[in-house]
Amino acid sequence: MYAHFAREIGSTFFPPGVRFSQTTAALAAFGLTCCARPVGAWILGGYADRKGRLRSLRVSIVIMTTATFVLATVPGYARIGLLAPAVIMLARFCQGLSMGGEFGSATAFLIESRPAHATRAASWQAIGQILASLGALAVTFGLRQVLPAGASDETGFRIAFGIGTLLGILALLARMGAEPTPPRGPAARGMPAPPADARFCLRVVTVGSMVALGAGITYFGLAMLAYAQSELHVPADIPLYASVISVVGQLAFTPLRWRLANRFDRTGRIVPSLAGCGLVAVLSLCAACAVGRHPGLVLVLPLGLNLLGLSYFAPLDGQMGLVFPAAQRGRGLAIGYACGVVLFGTLLPFLIGWLSGGVPVVRSWVRNCSRGWLFWC
Known part of the structure; x- marks a missing residue:
C-alpha cells in the first residue's frame, strides 16, 4: 500500500522544492529503508533458530503493526516540518526489520510443518504474498472510488494504514493460537545453533542469488505504478487495473504452482526451474529494449514474466529453505532472502525514479565537464 500511495505520501511528508520530486523521495524511503532487512534477518532469524519459529513470527508482526500505526497517525510536513x-524513515526502517525476519521464520515454519511435502507447503508463502497484494489493491482502489479527490490525497493512505494496523492485530491473534512445529537439530536438545562458517556463507549467497529474479520482477511491478503515472502520464486507475489483472492472473495459476511444487518434492529435479529462469532472463532483456517504443508494456510485463517463469517460482521458496539444515534455517534463509531482495528488488524503485529524474541532470553535468575540458585544452 505504501507503493500505491507513493505520490500522496510524498506530497504529505516530504518537503517541496527538493532536487528530486516528492514521489521519488517517497520511493527512496520505500527502497532504502528496506536495507534494514538484513539486520532484521540476522536478529529475528537467529531468534527463530534459538526460541522457535512462532515466537519470531509474533515479534515480527508486533513490530510491523506498530510501525504501520505510526504511518497512519504521524502529522505531515506542513505541521511538524522535517x-x-x-x-517516516524510522517507521519504514522498523518495517524493514520486521520483513527481514518474517520470510525466514514463516518459510521454515511451513517447511517443518509438512516435511514430506516441504516445497508445496512453502509455496503458500508466495500465495500469501499474492493475496496480500490483492488486498492492498482492493483497499487502494476502494478508497479512491469512495473518497473525493482532495480527501483521498490527504487521508486515503491513513485509512489504508489504519486497516493494515487492524489486520496486523488479527494476524498476531492468529499466531498466538497457532501450534508450534516440533524443534529439530541443536534447538531440540537445548543447544545453541552452530556458528556461521564458510559453508553457511556460501549457502546465504546461493539463496540471495536464487531470489534475485523474483525480487526484481516483484518490485519492478510496484515501481511501475508510480512511474506510469509520473512519467507516462496515464490515469491513476489504469495502473491499478493492470495490477489487479496481474495478481488475479497469478492466483488463477495456483493449481499449476502446486503441481510444479509437488513434482519437485517427488523428483528433486532442478532442470525445469533452470529453464524457467533462463526464459524470464532473456525475455526481460528483450522487454527492456522494447519498452521505450511501446510504453504500455510496463503495465503487462509483471504478469507475463511471472507466468513465463512459473516453473522457477513455484518451487523456489521450498528450494531455498532446503538449502540450510534445520538448525540454521531461520537465520540463513532470512539473511539470504533479505540480501537478495535488497540488492535486486527494493532499490529498484529508487533507481527507476533516479533514472527518470536524474539522467538529464547527469547528461548536462557530463556535457558541461566535456566542454570545460576542451576549453582547457
Missing part, C-alpha cells in the same frame, strides 16, 4: 520525513 520531523515528518524523519519519522
